[in-house]
Amino acid sequence: xxxxxxxxxxxxxxxxxxxxxxxxxxxxxxxxxxxxxxxxxxxxxxxxxxxxxxxxxxxxxxxxxxxxxxxxxxxxxxxxxxxxxxxxxxxxxxxxxxxxxxxxxxxxxxxxxxxxxxxxxxxxxxxxxxxxxxxxxxxxxxxxxxxxxxxxxxxxxxxxxxxxxxxxxxxxxxxxxxxxxxxxxxxxxxxxxxxxxxxxxxxxxxxxxxxxxxxxxxxxxxxxxxxxxxxxxxxxxxxxxxxxxxxxxxxxxxxxxxxxxxxxxxxxxxxxxxxxxxxxxxxxxxxxxxxxxxxxxxxxxxxxxxxxxxxxxxxxxxxxxxxxxxxxxxxxxxxxxxxxxxxxxxxxxxxxxxxxxxxxxxxxxxxxxxxxxxxxxxxxxxxx
Amino acid sequence: xxxxxxxxxxxxxxxxxxxxxxxxxxxxxxxxxxxxxxxxxxxxxxxxxxxxxxxxxxxxxxxxxxxxxxxxxxxxxxxxxxxxxxxxxxxxxxxxxxxxxxxxxxxxxxxxxxxxxxxxxxxxxxxxxxxxxxxxxxxxxxxxxxxxxxxxxxxxxxxxxxxxxxxxxxxxxxxxxxxxxxxxxxxxxxxxxxxxxxxxxxxxxxxxxxxxxxxxxxxxxxxxxxxxxxxxxxxxx
Numbered sequence: 001x002x003x004x005x006x007x008x009x010x011x012x013x014x015x016x017x018x019x020x021x022x023x024x025x026x027x028x029x030x031x032x033x034x035x036x037x038x039x040x041x042x043x044x045x046x047x048x049x050x051x052x053x054x055x056x057x058x059x060x061x062x063x064x065x066x067x068x069x070x071x072x073x074x075x076x077x078x079x080x081x082x083x084x085x086x087x088x089x090x091x092x093x094x095x096x097x098x099x100x101x102x103x104x105x106x107x108x109x110x111x112x113x114x115x116x117x118x119x120x121x122x123x124x125x126x127x128x129x130x131x132x133x134x135x136x137x138x139x140x141x142x143x144x145x146x147x148x149x150x151x152x153x154x155x156x157x158x159x160x161x162x163x164x165x166x167x168x169x170x171x172x173x174x175x176x177x178x179x180x181x182x183x184x185x186x187x188x189x190x191x192x193x194x195x196x197x198x199x200x201x202x203x204x205x206x207x208x209x210x211x212x213x214x215x216x217x218x219x220x221x222x223x224x225x226x227x228x229x230x231x232x233x234x235x236x237x238x239x240x241x242x243x244x245x246x247x248x249x250x251x252x253x254x255x256x257x258x259x260x261x262x263x264x265x266x267x268x269x270x271x272x273x274x275x276x277x278x279x280x281x282x283x284x285x286x287x288x289x290x291x292x293x294x295x296x297x298x299x300x301x302x303x304x305x306x307x308x309x310x311x312x313x314x315x316x317x318x319x320x321x322x323x324x325x326x327x328x329x330x331x332x333x334x335x336x337x338x339x340x341x342x343x344x345x346x347x348x349x350x351x352x353x354x355x356x357x358x359x360x361x362x363x364x365x366x367x368x369x370x371x372x373x374x375x376x377x378x379x380x381x382x383x384x
Numbered sequence: 385x386x387x388x389x390x391x392x393x394x395x396x397x398x399x400x401x402x403x404x405x406x407x408x409x410x411x412x413x414x415x416x417x418x419x420x421x422x423x424x425x426x427x428x429x430x431x432x433x434x435x436x437x438x439x440x441x442x443x444x445x446x447x448x449x450x451x452x453x454x455x456x457x458x459x460x461x462x463x464x465x466x467x468x469x470x471x472x473x474x475x476x477x478x479x480x481x482x483x484x485x486x487x488x489x490x491x492x493x494x495x496x497x498x499x500x501x502x503x504x505x506x507x508x509x510x511x512x513x514x515x516x517x518x519x520x521x522x523x524x525x526x527x528x529x530x531x532x533x534x535x536x537x538x539x540x541x542x543x544x545x546x547x548x549x550x551x552x553x554x555x556x557x558x559x560x561x562x563x564x565x566x567x568x569x570x571x572x573x574x575x576x577x578x579x580x581x582x583x584x585x586x587x588x589x590x591x592x593x594x595x596x597x598x599x600x601x602x603x604x605x606x607x608x609x610x611x612x613x614x615x616x617x618x619x620x621x
Contacts, residue, residue, distance in 0.1 A: 001492070002499075005487065008487035286483070287485055287486075290479075290483045291485075293471065293477055294472065294497045294500075295500050296472075376439075380479065380483070
């Protein structure tokens with residue numbers, strides 16, 4: 001009887017209930033999408049491996065390190081492999097076609113990044129061709145590229161037109177792997193610089209170090225930095241995760257704003273649902289008095305009201321969660337180029353569900369309190 | 385002095401309400417005994433305290449002074465929650481405006497108080513069908529209140545009131561919102577419940593036709609039991 005009553009009460013004013021469910025759906029959808037945007041922002045951090053370190057110039061990332069550090073770093077106890085590269089920052093046709101492009105020492109780099117998977121034949125083809133490049137599947141889809149296509153990047157940090165040929169296409173091993181990066185040979189850059197700007201040659205933007213065991217990361221980082229202390233180019237070595245976090249901290253204010261907006265959305269819908277419940281309960285105060293007259297206690301009335309609120313929020317929340325997937329797909333198609341990955345995580349869905357339950361419960365508190373305190377004689381008078 | 389022969393025994397009951405700083409006395413040291421199976425009608429002008437007395441007897445409100453015993457229990461000393469439990473099994477209510485739950489069918493409205501009784505679903509069904517048969521609404525079980533006439537709604541309310549086999553039935557102006565024909569039908573039902581099933585009924589009314597059915601007629605004026613004016617009595621005879 002209780003369930004029957006609360007279910008029918010929930011749909012007594014169909015339009016009001018439908019609009020509240022719609023509002024809840026939109027709020028949960030917005031909450032879920034905003035959370036996914038935040039997750040997308042953090043995906044680089046999550047993709048970071050525990051056994052990889054990044055060494056850069058201690059002053060700033062924009063200053064280089066000598067190539068000669070390579071062998072010295074390799075000799076540090078606990079280092080398994082070392083690779084190096086530069087942020088290239090090239091533009092493909094137009095600035096709006098932004099994507100990450102890096103020059104790397106390819107053999108060691110791709111050994112250290114097994115999450116970039118590619119066909120062996122393509123890999124060999126790329127390694128053999130100094131003007132070859134590797135592109136992620138997302139870029140291939142975005143620009144309609146195929147193997148063998150020539151590409152020209154307009155250099156910003158390294159001026160000039162940089163021509164290359166697509167020799168391999170990689171795909172991510174994990175959902176969090178960024179498939180929107182272009183890699184090409186560091187040797188191509190360095191050989192060109194030797195001819196055009198010799199003073200800039202034989203320098204790298206960063207080293208990537210793979211340690212023999214993640215537990216040795218702190219020791220290796222300390223030893224590397226100690227080795228180059230008081231040198232011409234002091235180093236700062238940190239875990240790949242900390243390195244990625246450093247980039248994120250630049251946009252922390254924006255992420256905080258998005259987080260706040262997602263909470264504000266939930267707060268607003270909480271007020272909307274509470275208002276709906278208050279209106280419904282006020283209209284039914286006489287009926288609650290009748291129920292009390294018949295011997296039903298405050299607990300029964302509270303369950304009735306909380307139940308109704310939870311039914312509305314549950315339906316709206318459930319609908320919002322279901323809608324999150326197609327809307328996230330649409331979102332990914334429209335703005336996915338700006339994020340390495342855009343995946344709705346299980347934890348986001350759990351947060352959606354928790355938010356719906358929280359809203360349903362909070363919205364029922366005041367109406368349930370009022371209904372349980374209604375004086376029978378006053379409530380019955382409302383019916384008259 | 386308490387008399388155990390009465391099913392309802394009211395001793396020196398007073399009640400007043402507060403409106404701001406003002407205290408409005410409503411009942412003044414009322415004493416009344418109602419025998420089991422009686423059909424008592426309370427009459428009196430508006431504001432005389434009839435409904436207040438009915439609410440006190442039904443355990444909807446607390447007395448300021450005095451004692452009320454219903455059956456073997458002194459209800460005037462019970463807490464709010466104890467009164468709620470007591471009402472569920474000992475009092476059947478009939479209101480002027482029927483007060484059915486609009487989203488429930490006639491069957492479900494009658495079943496409602498039985499859900500507190502611990503009866504099985506099958507037992508509840510049997511009780512409800514019997515009650516609706518008694519008020520001749522067995523063919524309207526699945527109708528919602530909006531689909532029933534005023535008289536039919538009041539008959540559903542009567543079925544809901546006696547389905548738990550309560551100690552007393554209280555009715556506050558049960559014919560006040562009905563046409564003459566429906567009112568007669570409702571009064572016949574109440575009279576039958578009293579005479580055939582031995583139910584104790586306490587009814588508040590302004591309607592002389594309703595008062596005519598009373599076995600005992602009491603007149604309340606300015607919070608005290610008084611002799612009924614000749615005109616009121618004449619209308620009832």
